[in-house]
Amino acid sequence: MKCVEIANQFGVERLTMTERPHPELRHGEVLVRVRAASLNFRDLMTVTGLYNPKQPLPLIPLSDGVGEIVAVGDGVTRVAVGDRVAGIFAQGWTGGEPSVEKIRATTLGGPLDGMLAEYRALSQEGVVRVPDYLNDEEAATLPCAALTAWSALITHGQLKPGDTVLVQGTGGVSIFALQFAKAAGARVIITSSSDEKLERAKALGADEIINYKQSPDWDKVVREMTAGRGADHVVDVGGAGTLAKSIRSVRFGGQISLIGVLSGRTEEVDIVPILMQNIRVQGIIVGSREMFEAMNRALEQNRIRPVVDKIFPIEETKQAFQLMAQGGHFGKICIRLD
The missing domain is CATH 3.90.180.10 (Medium-chain alcohol dehydrogenases, catalytic domain)
Incomplete structure (x- = not known):
C-alpha cells in the first residue's frame, strides 16, 4: 500500500x-x-x-x-x-x-x-x-481539531447561551470553537493578524473581531467589548506567549482552555490573578470516543460544516x-x- x-x-x-x-x-x-x-x-x-x-x-x-x-x-x-x-x-x-x-x-x-x-x-x-x-x-x-474545541467549550466549559467566548486565531481548533459557540447561542470575539481572515470569521458568525497586530493590547480591547467584565471563556491556542493576556481577558470566575503552544511553551506568568479571581485554567488533550460520539450528534443536529x-x-x-x-x-x- x-x-x-x-x-x-x-x-x-x-x-x-x-x-x-x-x-x-x-x-x-x-x-x-x-x-x-x-x-x-x-x-x-x-x-x-x-x-x-x-x-x-x-x-x-x-x-x-x-x-x-x-x-x-x-x-x-x-x-x-x-x-x-x-x-x-x-x-x-x-x-x-x-x-x-x-x-x-x-x-x-x-x-x-x-x-x-x-x-x-x-x-x-x-x-x-x-x-x-x-x-x-x-x-x-473531526478527530482532533473539532473534538478539542468541543471538549474545551462544551465538555469542560459548560458553555451557555449568552456567554462570551474569546477565540484566538483562525486555525482548525479556533474555527471549530467559533462554530460550536455560535451553535450554542454564545457571543464570539475572535483575533487574527489578518483582516481578510477576520472578515471570513465574521461571515461564519463572529460578533466582534480584533486584529492583534493593529491592537497589540488585545486584552484591553476584550475588556472594552465586554463593558469591563471580560470573556466567560478564552480558547487559548497560543500557549505561554498569550497566557498572560488571556488571564487579563477572562472574567472573574471564567475559564481559559489551554490548547496550543503556537507562541511558545515557557514564559513567566503572574499567577496571582488566577487565584484571586477564581479563574479556571483547563488543559485540553482532545477527547474520548464517548465525547466524539456526543459531538457528532451535535454536528448532525446543527448541520455544522x-x-x-x-x-x-x-x-x-x-x-x-x-x-x-x-x-x-x-x-x-x-x-x-x-
Missing part, C-alpha cells in the same frame, strides 16, 4: 512516499481504506521533531483521517464493512477520565502510525462513525505541511488519498 513516512530523519523535506505491506487484521480489528486525512499543528511538530525528538522512526504521520471499513477481523461487533469511520486520536481512551494508560502510548500519528496511508488496521474500539452529510475531507477534520481551506493530493504532502508552517490557512488543511 502507498503511504507517507517520516523515514529516518525529522523534517518536512524528509517526508517520503513509500510502499508498505497491506495490514493484516488481528482479533477485534478493522481495515480502513483511508480516503482523506487532515493536518494539525501537532503533526507539524511531530514531523519536524519538536513534539517528541525521541520518537522512533519510521513513522506514518497524521492523527486524523477518515475512510471506509473494507474488512473486519474476528470478534468485531461495533462496526461493519461499509461503515465510514474516523480513527480516534487516543486509541485507548474510549470514555471516562483520561489517564496515562489510556493516552500516552495509544495516540495516532506518534507514537502509533498515523492515517497518511491507503489502509490502516485499527481496533474496533478506536473508530467512530462519522456524519453522513459530511464529505470525506470535512469528516477527516467544517471549514476546509485547501486540499492536497498525497503526492503534495510536503506542500501541505509548508502551508501549515507558514500559517497561511483558514480552518483546516486536508490531504486526499484516492
